[in-house]
Amino acid sequence: MPLGSLNAWIVKLVILGLIDVLGIWAVLKAYGANWWLAVGFLVVVLVLVNITYFRRGGLPLKYMLPGLIFLVAFQLYPAGYTFYASFTNLGTGHLISQEEARKSIQVQNEKPVEGSPSFDVRPIEKGGDVSMLITDPETGAALIGTNDGVTPAPDAEFTGAAATAVPDYRTLNLGQLTGDPELDAQWRALAVPWDTELGYNLRQSSPTRAELRQSDFAYDAQTDTFTDTTTGTVFSANQSVGLYTTDAFDPDSTNRQNEGQFLTPGWPVGVGLNNYTTVLTDPGVRANFLPILIWSFVFAIGTVLMQFGFGLAMALVMQDKRMRGQRFYRIALVLPYSLPIFMTALVWRGMLNRDFGIINQILGVNIDWLGDGSLAKLSVLIVNLWIGYAYMLLVVTGALTAIPQDLKEAAFVDGASAFRAFRTIVLPLLMVSVSPLLIASFSFNFNNFTLIQLLTNGGPFAGSPIQGGQTDLLITYTYRLAFGTNEQLLGFASAISMIIFIIVAAVSAYGFRLTKRLEEIKQ
Amino acid sequence: MSATKETSTLRAAPRMSFGRWITTMGWRHAIAIAAVLFAIFPITYIIGVALNPVGSLSSACPPTKTGLSAVTCLFIPQTFSLENFSAIFNDPRLPYGIWFRNSLTVALVAATLSTLMSASAAFAFSRMRFKGRRPGLLALVLLQMFPQILAITAIFILMTKISEVFPGMGSGTVTGLILIYLGGSLGVNTYLIKGFFDTVPVEIDESAKIDGASHVRIFFGLVLRLSAPVMVVVFFVTFTFVFNELAIAQTLLPNTTDTTLAVGMQTYVSGNLQEWGKFAAGALLAAVPMITVFAFTQKYLVTGLTSGAVKG
Numbered sequence: 001m002p003l004g005s006l007n008a009w010i011v012k013l014v015i016l017g018l019i020d021v022l023g024i025w026a027v028l029k030a031y032g033a034n035w036w037l038a039v040g041f042l043v044v045v046l047v048l049v050n051i052t053y054f055r056r057g058g059l060p061l062k063y064m065l066p067g068l069i070f071l072v073a074f075q076l077y078p079a080g081y082t083f084y085a086s087f088t089n090l091g092t093g094h095l096i097s098q099e100e101a102r103k104s105i106q107v108q109n110e111k112p113v114e115g116s117p118s119f120d121v122r123p124i125e126k127g128g129d130v131s132m133l134i135t136d137p138e139t140g141a142a143l144i145g146t147n148d149g150v151t152p153a154p155d156a157e158f159t160g161a162a163a164t165a166v167p168d169y170r171t172l173n174l175g176q177l178t179g180d181p182e183l184d185a186q187w188r189a190l191a192v193p194w195d196t197e198l199g200y201n202l203r204q205s206s207p208t209r210a211e212l213r214q215s216d217f218a219y220d221a222q223t224d225t226f227t228d229t230t231t232g233t234v235f236s237a238n239q240s241v242g243l244y245t246t247d248a249f250d251p252d253s254t255n256r257q258n259e260g261q262f263l264t265p266g267w268p269v270g271v272g273l274n275n276y277t278t279v280l281t282d283p284g285v286r287a288n289f290l291p292i293l294i295w296s297f298v299f300a301i302g303t304v305l306m307q308f309g310f311g312l313a314m315a316l317v318m319q320d321k322r323m324r325g326q327r328f329y330r331i332a333l334v335l336p337y338s339l340p341i342f343m344t345a346l347v348w349r350g351m352l353n354r355d356f357g358i359i360n361q362i363l364g365v366n367i368d369w370l371g372d373g374s375l376a377k378l379s380v381l382i383v384n385l386w387i388g389y390a391y392m393l394l395v396v397t398g399a400l401t402a403i404p405q406d407l408k409e410a411a412f413v414d415g416a417s418a419f420r421a422f423r424t425i426v427l428p429l430l431m432v433s434v435s436p437l438l439i440a441s442f443s444f445n446f447n448n449f450t451l452i453q454l455l456t457n458g459g460p461f462a463g464s465p466i467q468g469g470q471t472d473l474l475i476t477y478t479y480r481l482a483f484g485t486n487e488q489l490l491g492f493a494s495a496i497s498m499i500i501f502i503i504v505a506a507v508s509a510y511g512f513r514l515t516k517r518l519e520e521i522k523q
Numbered sequence: 524m525s526a527t528k529e530t531s532t533l534r535a536a537p538r539m540s541f542g543r544w545i546t547t548m549g550w551r552h553a554i555a556i557a558a559v560l561f562a563i564f565p566i567t568y569i570i571g572v573a574l575n576p577v578g579s580l581s582s583a584c585p586p587t588k589t590g591l592s593a594v595t596c597l598f599i600p601q602t603f604s605l606e607n608f609s610a611i612f613n614d615p616r617l618p619y620g621i622w623f624r625n626s627l628t629v630a631l632v633a634a635t636l637s638t639l640m641s642a643s644a645a646f647a648f649s650r651m652r653f654k655g656r657r658p659g660l661l662a663l664v665l666l667q668m669f670p671q672i673l674a675i676t677a678i679f680i681l682m683t684k685i686s687e688v689f690p691g692m693g694s695g696t697v698t699g700l701i702l703i704y705l706g707g708s709l710g711v712n713t714y715l716i717k718g719f720f721d722t723v724p725v726e727i728d729e730s731a732k733i734d735g736a737s738h739v740r741i742f743f744g745l746v747l748r749l750s751a752p753v754m755v756v757v758f759f760v761t762f763t764f765v766f767n768e769l770a771i772a773q774t775l776l777p778n779t780t781d782t783t784l785a786v787g788m789q790t791y792v793s794g795n796l797q798e799w800g801k802f803a804a805g806a807l808l809a810a811v812p813m814i815t816v817f818a819f820t821q822k823y824l825v826t827g828l829t830s831g832a833v834k835g
Contacts, residue, residue, distance in 0.1 A: 026689065033688040059738060060656075063647035067640035067709045074706020075666060078674035078681060085676060182690075317554050325552070332559040335566060338817035341767045342785040343806035346792060347569050350799055356580035358568060362593045386561070394824055447670055450769040454789060475672060479770060482676050490676045497673040505668045 016053055020046065045069055086275055086494035090268040092487045094242050098267040105226065105244065105263050106215040107191060113200055116212035120162035121145075123177060123187045123207055124169035130186040132210065133171070134202065135163045142166065145192030145202060162208075174207045217263070226263060235263050242269035268491070275495035288468045288477075289496075296473045299380065300446040304438055306385045311392025312430075315400055316422075337390030345454035348383045371460050373470035380455055380471050387451070388441075399433040400426070432518045439511035443504045447475045474500050564597045569803045571596060576604035578800025607804035617779060619805050622787040625697050625776075626766055627812055629783060633704040634762040638754055640705075641712035646742050648713065649720035650728065660717075666710035671703065672770050678703055679774050694775045700783070703771055708761050719753035720746060752823040759820040766813060784809045 023046040030038035052061050088094075096104070120135040124144070132145040133156065142156035142163035156163040165171045177184045192202040192210075200212045217226040217235075226235040226244050235244035241251055243266035249258055278285055314333060318326055336344065351358050352369040360366060369379045407425055452458060458465070458472035458480065465484065468477045474496060482493035572583040584596030611619040647653075648660060671678065679694070682703070686693025693699045727749070728741045736744070747754065769785045776782040779790050788809065791802035817824075 029688055035684065035688055038684075038688065060647040060651045060653040063651075063742075064644045067644040067713065070640070070702070070706045071666075071709045074678075074681075074703050075669075075671065075674075075710060078671065078677035078706075079666070079669045081677035081681070082674045090676075314555070314558055317551050317558075320548070320551060323548055323551050323555075325555075329555045329559060333555075333562050334821070336562055338814045338821075339566070339810050340784070340806075340813050342769060342788050343569075343809055344565065346789060346802065347565050347806065350572075350580050350792065350802075351565060351568065353580060358580075358584055358593065358596060361584060361586070361589055362591075362597075364589045386565070390562075443668065443670075447672055449672055450767060450785070453769060475770075479672075479675065483679075483774065490680075494676055497676070501669050501673055505665070508668055 012053065016050065019049060023049075041073065082494045082497050085268075085491050086498045087270050087272060088268045088491045089242060089271045089274075090491040090494070091489045093264055094266045094268045094491075095488075096265060096267060098237070098242075101265045101267045102219065104265055105217060106219065108264075109216040110201070110203070110213040111216065113212040113214045118205075119202060119210040119212075121202075121204065121208060121210040122162075122164055123172040123183075123204070124166060125172055125183060126169045128182075130172070130183055130190060131169070132190055132192055132202070132204070133163050133166055133169070134192070134210070135161065144169075145190070147191060147193075149193050172207070177207055238262075239269055242266040271491070275492045276499075278492065279495060279499065292468045292472050292474055292477050295377070295471070296446055296475075299377075299384075299448075299471075299473060300442050302381050303384045303388065303445045303448075304441050306381060307388040307392045307441070308396075308434075308438060310385060310389040311394075312396050314389070314393050315396040319400065333393060334390045336386055337388070337394070341387060341450050342454060344387055345383065345451050348379075348386070349455050352379055370456050373460060376456055376460055376471050380452070383455060384445070384448070384451060388445075391441075395434055395437055396430065399430050402433065403429050428518065432515070435511065435515045435518065439508050439515075442511070443508060446473070446504055446507075447500065448473065449475045449479065452476045453479075567598045568596070569806060571600040572799055573607055573803035573807050574600045574604060575602045575800055576606040578607060578798055580797070580799045583799070607800040608808070611801050611805050611808075614801075615780075617787065617790055617801075618781075619787070619808075621781060622784045623809065625782065626784040626809070629697055629700050629704065630762045630766040630812070633701050633708065633765045634758050636701075637705055637708040637712055637761050638758045641709055641757065642716050642747060642750075642754060643742070644709070644713045645716035645720055646746060648717045650725070650746070660714075663710050663714045667714060671707035675770055675774055678771060682775055695778070695781075697776075700772060700775050703775065704761075704765050704768070708764065712757050712761060715757055716750070716753055719750050723749050755820045755823040759816055759824065762816050763813065 023042060027039055027042045027046070030042060049065065052058055052065050117137045119137060122133040124131050124133045129146075133153065134143040134145050134150065135141075136143060140161060142153040142158070143150045144153045144166065153163070153166050156166040158164065172183060172187075177187060187204060187207075190204065191213075194200045194202045194212055198214065199218060200214050202210050203213050204210045216229055218229050219226055224237040227233070228235070233246060235246055238245040238249065241249075241262075243249075244263040245258075246261045249261040279289055280286065318329060349370065350356075354360060354366065354368040354371060357369070359369065367375065370376045403426060407429070452471060452473050453476060456469070456471045458469035458476045460471075461467075461469040465480060472480075478493045478496045478500070481489045481496070568583070572578075572580070575583050584593055584601065588596060611617075648656065682694035682699050684693070685699065686695055691698065692702070723746060728736075728745055731741050731745055767785055768783075772783045773786040776786060779787055784805075788802060788805055790796065791798045791805065
């Protein structure tokens with residue numbers, strides 16, 4: 001025994017040592033990237049892991065900590081961030097921090113300084129960071145330039161008059177740059193401050209050449225304003241919209257009407273309940289939102305009823321033990337459940353195809369099953385019935401076998417008909433055990449993104465896809481708002497996500513209350 | 524097997540007239556056969572498409588056949604060729620082999636780790652009493668109602684940031700996808716397994732404790748073993764979910780040269796590319812892992828789905 005526990009102790013020590021090494025490395029990486037949230041999270045995790053597993057006692061945490069870490073990082077945090085984002089204008093033009101937006105404004109509006117000399121430069125790399133090896137055209141000395149400034153490089157090697165290599169660094173040639181998009185992007189983004197007073201930056205124009213560039217916009221840190229050096233217009237930081245704007249900027253007008261009165265990009269700022277009120281009160285949005293909301297309910301409830309009804313019917317048909325070939329029937333009937341949805345949904349799309357689909361060929365018709373609003377809705381429901389009834393068949397079969405046989409028989413002895421016995425004895429008992437699964441099925445199908453995207457992609461569309469299609473669920477509509485078009489509306493999409501959450505939670509809570517009542521009846 | 528069947532027929536035969544058989548058994552068979560045809564025709568049809576070398580939808584069934592004669596196309600392949608199967612492995616733009624490997628890796632690793640971590644947390648929730656247990660359970664119930672797809676914006680932003688700071692772990696990587704699926708499945712699975720653990724009598728581990736068994740031994744040797752059905756079900760459900768997941772996968776691995784089956788398969792049949800033959804071949808192969816996992820777990824599925832899922 002002591003030897004065994006010693007071994008276990010050594011194993012534990014090695015594993016914890018590895019985790020610590022890995023964790024410290026990660027903390028340093030996050031620190032180097034100024035990602036404070038990650039630094040904080042990783043430090044807490046490291047401390048917690050070491051305390052939990054080195055101290056005696058605290059047994060529950062020892063069992064929960066591994067799962068807890070992943071749950072917090074990849075479920076709780078995204079959920080919390082969604083909640084936060086739903087109160088902001090996060091999205092295209094408001095994706096980066098104000099500081100990054102400031103840099104971007106300066107860079108985007110740069111133009112070459114007239115009469116700038118051409119610099120001999122080389123991209124050099126150390127530890128994945130690209131710097132610029134510069135030969136000063138006036139003094140002929142070598143310098144190393146980064147985004148923060150320049151430092152002399154007295155030990156650089158020269159080829160002719162140009163500095164081409166420096167110890168500890170790897171000089172990159174064109175092939176190495178184009179072969180590694182990461183390094184190339186760094187090289188292109190590199191802006192070496194050359195004359196901070198005049199606002200000159202040194203920027204590459206080729207892998208061996210650089211020129212001085214200057215921003216049209218002069219930034220004043222004191223007042224947090226940009227001044228257009230060509231026109232004299234002043235843009236000040238406007239925290240209510242997350243943009244640098246002029247005084248003439250009208251927050252109630254569209255971007256087009258405000259053309260020229262603001263600079264892009266901006267940064268995300270809180271907009272209060274705006275995203276939520278837009279969904280409920282904006283006539284244009286409401287006209288799109290309401291039909292989609294109703295169809296989401298029809299689809300989810302309809303799916304659950306159809307799948308459950310069909311699964312229950314088949315379970316009852318095959319309930320009779322004297323029936324032969326049961327094994328075969330069961331295997332064949334459960335087959336659709338054991339196939340990937342990305343396969344079956346697309347197969348159905350092919351079969352329902354108007355011109356080449358087998359369904360039209362058999363029926364001898366030319367119906368556009370997925371191109372007409374009502375037909376598409378019906379098709380989606382039937383396909384989902386095919387995909388999901390087998391799950392219900394399994395569940396109902398399991399629940400039916402759990403119902404005591406003598407209860408069913410007692411009803412017959414009382415002279416009840418088969419149907420009456422089923423309705424008054426079997427069904428209530430069945431509902432007690434399957435209703436939580438029906439609720440789960442409702443919330444799954446309310447968010448059944450995969451099926452809709454693969455089968456109809458939300459279509460058919462009456463107008464532009466951004467207005468939603470006939471078979472769009474809230475979740476596919478939201479996904480399109482967030483990622484589907486040129487303009488990402490991440491804050492608005494997050495608000496709809498929160499609305500979906502509230503709906504699903506409310507329906508589930510109501511469903512569980514009903515289940516409780518059913519259970520009381522049973523007792 | 525056949526012997527027992529025969530005896531049962533012999534026993535049943537004299538008791539049942541044909542008319543009686545129709546009213547008691549016959550209608551059952553009629554309905555079951557109709558349902559089986561409904562269940563399998565898309566599958567037999569796609570087998571026909573996969574075995575057809577031309578690879579378009581219309582070629583799977585000659586246009587001369589219409590009406591009832593076209594029904595045969597649903598159940599009987601019209602041609603036999605394995606061309607589509609070899610073609611999908613020789614297309615570097617749509618590398619089916621890489622998709623397959625990615626999907627299998629992600630689903631296996633995520634399902635295994637998630638089941639183990641969830642079981643471990645569920646053990647604490649089921650067998651120990653500690654501060655924060657009730658709020659913890661309540662949090663798990665709430666988290667179940669917030670599927671990750673609702674937080675897809677936040678996941679996208681988080682994983683983009685991670686890929687900048689820790690290349691190899693963020694968006695664009697299989698590891699990143701596994702991390703996300705792990706986080707998303709832990710809450711639901713812990714709750715499910717905890718429900719089942721609660722049905723395993725505490726007296727069993729108490730008597731083991733008296734015999735001097737450590738908590739590690741009670742967990743691995745007793746509780747886990749007695750809960751095999753629910754562990755299998757949770758593994759199956761997580762595997763299936765991850766294998767089929769589309770929204771997060773296409774957000775994190777949008778590049779068709781390195782993505783999962785769920786994301787990749789649709790490219791065969793979208794836009795101008797209408798490679799139904801290749802799609803069908805790939806789909807049939809993609810079904811193999813799921814059917815395999817299903818075949819191994821289905822014995823437990825019926826008991827596990829109802830008992831574990833219902834007890835809360």
